[in-house]
Amino acid sequence: MSVTVIQPGILVTIQDLGRPGFRQSGVSPGGAVDAHALRIANMITGNEDSAAGLEITLGKLRLRFSDERCVAWCGGGASDVKIGELMLPAGRACFVAAGEELQFMRARSGCRAWLAISGGVDVPPRLGSRATDLRGGFGGLEGRALRANDRLPLGKHSLRTQKLLESLRNTHVAEWGALPEWAAPLQTPRELVLRIVRGADWTRFSSAAIADFLSQPFKISPDSDRMGARLDGPALQRSDEGTDLISEAVAPGTVQVPPGGQPILLLADCQTIGGYPKLAHVITVDLPLAAQLGPGDHVHFREVPMAEAHHLLLQREQNVARFRIGLSLHA
Amino acid sequence: MEITPLGDSALLVRVCDRLDDDPALALDRVLEALRKLEAANLPGTIELTSAYTTIAVFFDPVRVLEAGAPANAVHEWLGDRIRAAVTDNIDPAVAATEPRLVHIPVCYGGKHGPDLDDVARHTGLSPEEVARRHSAGEYRVHCIGFSPGFPYLGGLPPELAMPRRATPRKSVPAGSIGIGGAQTGIYPLPSPGGWHLIGRTPARLFSQDADPPSLLRAGDRVCFLAITSEQFETWTE
Numbered sequence: 001m002s003v004t005v006i007q008p009g010i011l012v013t014i015q016d017l018g019r020p021g022f023r024q025s026g027v028s029p030g031g032a033v034d035a036h037a038l039r040i041a042n043m044i045t046g047n048e049d050s051a052a053g054l055e056i057t058l059g060k061l062r063l064r065f066s067d068e069r070c071v072a073w074c075g076g077g078a079s080d081v082k083i084g085e086l087m088l089p090a091g092r093a094c095f096v097a098a099g100e101e102l103q104f105m106r107a108r109s110g111c112r113a114w115l116a117i118s119g120g121v122d123v124p125p126r127l128g129s130r131a132t133d134l135r136g137g138f139g140g141l142e143g144r145a146l147r148a149n150d151r152l153p154l155g156k157h158s159l160r161t162q163k164l165l166e167s168l169r170n171t172h173v174a175e176w177g178a179l180p181e182w183a184a185p186l187q188t189p190r191e192l193v194l195r196i197v198r199g200a201d202w203t204r205f206s207s208a209a210i211a212d213f214l215s216q217p218f219k220i221s222p223d224s225d226r227m228g229a230r231l232d233g234p235a236l237q238r239s240d241e242g243t244d245l246i247s248e249a250v251a252p253g254t255v256q257v258p259p260g261g262q263p264i265l266l267l268a269d270c271q272t273i274g275g276y277p278k279l280a281h282v283i284t285v286d287l288p289l290a291a292q293l294g295p296g297d298h299v300h301f302r303e304v305p306m307a308e309a310h311h312l313l314l315q316r317e318q319n320v321a322r323f324r325i326g327l328s329l330h331a
Numbered sequence: 332m333e334i335t336p337l338g339d340s341a342l343l344v345r346v347c348d349r350l351d352d353d354p355a356l357a358l359d360r361v362l363e364a365l366r367k368l369e370a371a372n373l374p375g376t377i378e379l380t381s382a383y384t385t386i387a388v389f390f391d392p393v394r395v396l397e398a399g400a401p402a403n404a405v406h407e408w409l410g411d412r413i414r415a416a417v418t419d420n421i422d423p424a425v426a427a428t429e430p431r432l433v434h435i436p437v438c439y440g441g442k443h444g445p446d447l448d449d450v451a452r453h454t455g456l457s458p459e460e461v462a463r464r465h466s467a468g469e470y471r472v473h474c475i476g477f478s479p480g481f482p483y484l485g486g487l488p489p490e491l492a493m494p495r496r497a498t499p500r501k502s503v504p505a506g507s508i509g510i511g512g513a514q515t516g517i518y519p520l521p522s523p524g525g526w527h528l529i530g531r532t533p534a535r536l537f538s539q540d541a542d543p544p545s546l547l548r549a550g551d552r553v554c555f556l557a558i559t560s561e562q563f564e565t566w567t568e
Contacts, residue, residue: 020377020378020389021377021378022378022479022543022544023378023380023387023389024378024379024380024381024475024543024545024548024549025475025479025480025537025543025544025545025548026475026476026477026478026479026480026481026537026545027479027544027545028479126539126540127539127542127544133479135478135479135520135522136478136479136520136537136539137520137521138539139539197336197338197339198336199337200335200336200337200343246350246382246383246384246385247382247383247474247476247483248343248382248383248384248385248387249337249341249343249380249382249385249387250337251337251338251340251341251387251389253338254337254338271476271477271478272380272475272476273380273382273474273476273477278337281336281337281338281339282338283338283339284338284339284340284392306336306339306405306406307402307403307404307405309339310339310392310396310402310403310405311402313339313392313393314392314393314396314402317393
């Protein structure tokens with residue numbers, strides 16, 4: 001009924017889809033940096049979308065299962081995932097027998113991966129969510145990253161998982177799976193481009209700064225974390241007097257620019273309000289790519305109209321609904 | 332009232348243009364708009380959060396589309412509804428209630444307020460006088476943010492204003508009372524911080540098991556009550 005951490009990895013936390021509803025108390029919604037990836041992995045294992053799984057940063061995690069489970073992982077940062085000697089591709093359901101070990105090897109590309117385990121990680125919810133809030137020190141397991149010998153309680157299997165386990169008992173890895181771009185957003189190597197819409201303070205920046213922002217590559221700095229990816233590139237100068245702004249809300253995806261001119265792309269654990277100018281916002285459907293930005297990676301930004309951001313999101317959600325129907329036919 | 336996008340899934344409603352003229356009035360107007368928006372229960376809304384002069388409306392664009400918004404004008408459609416809700420005449424049911432008054436016990440100086448002497452030097456007052464003036468005033472919570480339960484308090488006596496520390500501390504103990512610029516605030520959890528620490532409260536400002544988890548709310552009136560270090564050690568809520 002549990003999974004034991006043999007090797008804790010670099011930064012592994014329990015995450016779910018986050019805890020919206022407490023921003024007014026200064027609590028960031030948090031949750032998986034790529035909530036879409038965790039949701040898809042959960043769907044594949046027969047879990048509720050909101051079940052808690054593991055967020056694995058840069059691989060190197062080893063787990064041992066005490067009973068049989070169905071698992072699936074999505075994302076990047078763990079090119080090789082093995083169950084015993086069996087390789088498990090991203091976006092596929094897999095049977096894990098009691099006593100078996102699952103291993104996330106060193107990351108080859110990308111930064112973060114999400115592992116769903118059937119039944120979900122059953123730690124007590126805090127403020128309506130099991131997500132680990134590292135800064136607040138609550139949620140998940142004692143509000144902290146996993147350590148060796150931690151034992152994570154697992155929940156009960158859904159009816160669909162029970163059928164799935166029977167059908168995978170002999171074949172182990174399912175032949176069907178998630179769309180490749182959902183399973184592993186960085187699967188096809190290419191230059192990473194994040195699409196943005198303009199932020200409220202776009203016009204506070206010089207035309208040279210805007211041109212640089214939309215044409216130059218930015219490198220992810222090593223001091224990036226779940227709060228934000230710090231970007232090294234041309235300093236983005238403001239064209240107004242650079243006066244202090246009144247603090248107002250920010251959100252995951254916001255690109256804010258501190259006085260030094262090096263932008264910060266905010267991620268799931270960002271503050272709820274901030275006082276730096278908001279240059280742009282990465283669109284929701286590109287947050288899975290943003291979640292894969294690791295130290296040393298390069299990123300470009302491209303502007304799209306707001307209507308396109310909404311159209312792409314609607315399209316994705318329609319595809320998720322179809323995928324859900326498809327899954328129900330497999331088990 | 333200006334409404335601007337905060338990405339594709341949130342709108343920022345600028346209730347007031349300026350804060351400086353009358354911060355307390357700005358706060359009251361923001362809180363009134365917040366109450367109206369809460370009562371309006373706009374389609375697809377996930378949560379509302381207020382800051383000094385603004386309210387952010389977080390929503391699910393797909394649910395807004397399902398509620399009838401045109402595909403190429405989700406923000407405009409929702410923005411119209413926000414504007415209508417905020418400019419609506421006050422419904423007595425959502426009319427302003429008298430703000431709460433919350434007393435926060437503070438032990439000033441010593442190990443609990445390592446920067447009290449610096450603030451005294453900077454202001455030309457004695458440490459005792461800094462503490463007296465800080466606890467004599469009445470403050471209001473403009474918003475909660477920076478970290479869970481952290482109140483941004485307006486109403487600091489102007490003579491106690493102080494630029495932020497050149498080097499932020501890596502770790503500030505929970506309950507520390509700080510001065511940063513013209514503001515004062517309380518660190519609810521151990522965290523890094525660049526404000527000058529003049530005292531510490533034994534009160535718990537954030538609890539993950541309470542709803543709401545933050546002791547203070549936007550709009551609250553706050554008074555600091557000076558206590559001794561003995562009272563600090565034996566304080567029970």
